[in-house]
Ligand SMILES: O=C(O)C1=C[C@@H](OP(=O)(O)O)[C@@H](O)[C@H](O)C1
C-alpha cells in the first residue's frame with residue numbers, strides 16, 4: 001500500500017492508513033476540550049486575570065474564546081498559553097456556537113450576566129441538538145430568553161444581574177445543562193441550587209469536572225446529595241492552570257495498539273483526573289490490551305486479538321464511536337449500553353455508527369439505549385462522518401485493519417483535534 005499523505009486539505013476525503021505491521025509509537029495529544037472551555041468561562045467570570053497554560057486550540061475552544069471576546073473579555077495569546085482578562089460583560093453580541101455543545105450550553109447563563117442582548121446561533125445541525133430544558137431552566141431563574149425554537153437560534157436579554165436560587169432541570173439529554181448552571185452560579189446573587197429531575201443523568205464525570213474546576217477557583221460547591229448541586233454565591237478566583245491532554249482524543253491512538261498490535265504511548269497522561277476519557281484504560285484492558293500508566297504516560301500494547309465486551313458507557317458516552325470501531329474488529333460480539341443520549345450529539349451517533357459499520361460489511365444493530373455489534377469480515381469503502389469528529393476518528397481505527405477505508409471530510413476532526421491526520425500518520429511512522 002502506498003504511503004499516505006501526512007496532512008490534508010479542508011473537506012478532503014482521506015485514505016485511512018492501513019497498518020502493515022505492529023505499531024511502536026509515542027504520540028502526544030493536545031489539551032482537553034472540556035477543561036479548556038470550563039477554564040475559559042471561569043476565567044471570564046473571575047475577579048482577576050488568569051493564565052491557561054497549553055489550552056486546546058481547536059474549533060470548539062476558538063469559538064468559546066471568540067464568544068467571550070465578543071462579550072468584552074480579553075483573551076490573548078502568550079506563546080502557547082492564553083491570558084484571560086475579565087471585563088464587564090456586555091451585549092449586543094453574537095455567539096456562534098458552531099457545533100460545540102459546551103459553547104451553546106455554558107454561555108447563556110454567562111450572557112445573562114452581561115448588559116444587553118446576546119444572540120446565539122450555530123451550525124445547521126446545532127439547531128437540532130437538545131437545548132429546550134436548559135432554556136426553560138434559565139427562564140425559571142427569571143432570565144429573559146427570546147426565540148421560538150426549542151433550541152437555537154435564541155437571544156438572552158442580559159441585564160447584568162441574575163437573582164439565582166433553586167432550579168429544577170431535566171438534564172437526561174445532556175449533563176452540560178447542569179455544568180452550565182453551576183459554572184455561572186457563583187455570580188448569581190443567591191448562588192444556585194440545581195436539581196436534576198428525569199431519567200439518569202449522563203456523563204457524570206463531566207459534572208464532577210465542573211465541580212472540581214469551581215473548587216479550584218475557591219467557589220464552595222455542595223454535591224453531597226444525588227442529583228442536587230448547590231453553588232454558594234462568591235467571587236471566582238483567578239486561575240493559573242496547565243490543561244491536561246484530552247483523554248477522549250487520546251482514545252483512538254491507544255486503541256490503535258490493540259487493533260493493529262504493537263505498542264502506543266501517550267505521554268503526560270494524568271495520574272488523577274476527572275476526564276471521562278480516562279475510562280479508556282479499563283475498556284481496552286477488558287478488550288484484551290495490556291495497559292500500564294506510569295510517569296512516562298499511558299502505554300497500551302496488544303496483539304491484534306480483541307475480545308468482545310458488554311459495557312455500560314452512560315458515564316463516558318464520548319468514547320462510544322472509538323469503542324464501537326474496536327468492537328467491530330473483535331473476535332466475539334459486543335453490547336454497548338446506556339447511551340441513548342448519543343442520538344443528540346454532533347449527529348445521531350447510534351444511527352451513524354450503525355450505518356457506517358454496516359456499510360463496510362459489518363453487523364451493527366441499534367437497541368433502545370445502545371448498540372449490539374457482531375464482528376464480520378469488513379471491506380473498504382468511503383466512510384461518512386456527518387460533521388462528527390469522533391466518527392472520523394472511529395473510521396481511522398477501522399482503517400488500521402481494513403484496507404481501503406476512506407474517511408469523508410476528515411477535517412471535521414478539527415472540532416477538537418486540528419492536526420489529527422498528522423498525528424495519526426505518525427502512529428505508523430509516516431509523519
Ligand atoms: O461538559 C462537557 O465538557 C461534555 C459533556 C458531555 O456531554 P453530554 O452530557 O451531552 O454527553 C460530553 O459528551 C461532551 O463531549 C463534553
Ligand SMILES: C=C(OP(=O)(O)O)C(=O)O
Nearest residue numbers: 099100101102318345346
Ligand atoms: C459530544 C461531544 O461534544 P459537545 O461538547 O459538542 O457536546 C463530543 O465531543 O463527543
